Amino acid sequence: MAAKERQLDLVTIGRSCIDLYGEQVGGRLEDMGSFAKYIGGSPTNTAVGAARLGLRSALLTRVGADHFGRFITEQLAREGVSTRGVLEDPERLTALVFLGIRDADTFPLVFYRENCADMALQASDVDEGLLRDAGAVLINGTHLSRDNVFEASLRACQIARGNGARVVFDIDYRPVLWGLTRKDMGENRFVAHDGVTARLQQVLPLCDLVVGTEEEVHILGGSTDTLAALRAIRERTPALLVLKRGPHGCVAFAGAIPDRLDDGLVGEGFRVDVFNVLGAGDAFMAGFLRGWLRDEPLEACCRYANACGAIVVSRHGCSPAMPTWEELQAFLASDARPFRLRDDAALEQLHWATTRVGRWDELMVLAMDHRSQFEALCAQVGADPARIPAFKALALRAVDRVAHGQPGFGLLLDGRYGMRALEAAADYPYWIGRPIEMPGSRPLDFESSADVATELATWPGNHVVKCLAFYHPDDPDDLRARQERQLLRLQDAARKTGHELLVEIIASNSGAVDDDTAARAIQRLYDLGMRPDWWKLEPSDSAAAWRNIGRTIVANDAHCRGVVLLGLSAPQEDLVASFQVAAAQPLVKGFAVGRTIFAEAAARWLGGEIDDETAVDDLAARFGVLVEAWRQARSAKIGHPAAADCA
Known part of the structure; x- marks a missing residue:
């Protein structure tokens, strides 16, 4: 099959687990109190990194029939990695790894991999159709440590070679996973062992590319002399050999091994502060393959690889730290990057913006995050405020009745009265926004915890933080400054907790509004460093x-x-x-409307005049009218000259 006919560029095979990363830095793993959850495992990380760089990647592995296995499958799909080869194992659990950042040289790991799902992969699990669709297959050393996974890896290589695909070998040596160290020595990178060397060398005749660190080359070549080890490898394979050298970059050997390492093709490294080495090798591999699988010059492959590694060593986590192609290009185009790369605000913003999950071509939201308005309504009709949560739960039913599970719909719900609805919404595919501001506050204040970051840390990751600011660009200087400090504080907290941010601006309550008012308010916030994911703005004709x-x-x-x-x-x-005018602007994706939809039904329901079903009927009907009106307005504006007049 010709390469251009293949549906995939790369299939990676092997480890797939949950990385539980200690969030405290600079201490022992014993003293870490909280952990961030990511997908992990070397081939899984590489598949994600490759997808972010524009390659069509897939993973062949097993995961448990458990919550973590489902998380891996769902996250891979969100990353654009094909899950055709991700098999669910009902008998075994998904593997776990606990990781920490102690200092620049110490990164403790504890692997929980006893009888885990990915190590149960066997030759019969290898989907020949999947491999026929791929231009390359990547295997790694850990999945050569047992007979069944060795046979699965070998079969994958043979199928790939038989179909004209390339074979990539990531040596990926972890002595603890071969039973050569105590279980608390997961960070140990080298233990000499003739049996391991012999096992690893069996796959060399099938390989087109072999990549490893000096320690990994030592185990593969059976010698702690790097040049001798490389020559021993070369005797067994004509493959391109790439030696990773950390901050010093890499060296590639396409032919005979020279007398000095530096006589190979040297890819210079990038000088950055090392925060976390874990995952850097997987990023290196993804970067190298981005060039190599597209037949770019070897120098470019090395440059991509070293840059990806440099970016990842500056961040927390492995798979979430992988750069996107746009981000990599920005990194390579700049010589003014700081030594502490994580202090590069522009690069971090680009990373955030290009790795967000999902795409929203339209967004139609039933906003029922009001709190003080519902309290006032209860007082008006003589209802107990304790009934408010039950009414807000009807919002999800109304949205689902209109949306029928389609994308492009959402809800705004609060944690004070809307928590039951928020909990139920977790099982639906809809966009979820949640307010953080104290209702009616000016200057802006936050609800719940005095520390907004600790509050957001309790929210599910898919909840978009919504903040309403009664903000006018001509506000008095002291008031404006106080509000801006709060917004910047909120943005910092949202980024650190991994939540998207929606900033709602209402200027009309605070002063005169003309055609420039909203744009001036937005520009001022941008000038201060605000980059919210969403804006929520007043309607205008x-x-x-x-x-x-x-x-x-x-x-x-x-x-x-x-x-x-x-x-x-x-x-x-x-x-x-107002939709007729706003729909001409491509950046306006829809609406988030509340009282226009729910005010009458809420008053009647809280007053005992209607039941749940009647209230849902009313909410769905009013919401549906706005949905249809928005879609008609948007459809009418397709190709309208104003739609392009925003640059």
């Missing part, structure tokens, strides 16, 4: 105002998710009219 908003956002943040319109309790017909 001014095309000029929307053009100004669009130009401002595009000029400052090309990766902004977009804008949704708020309702301000406007009559339905007024909102529909």
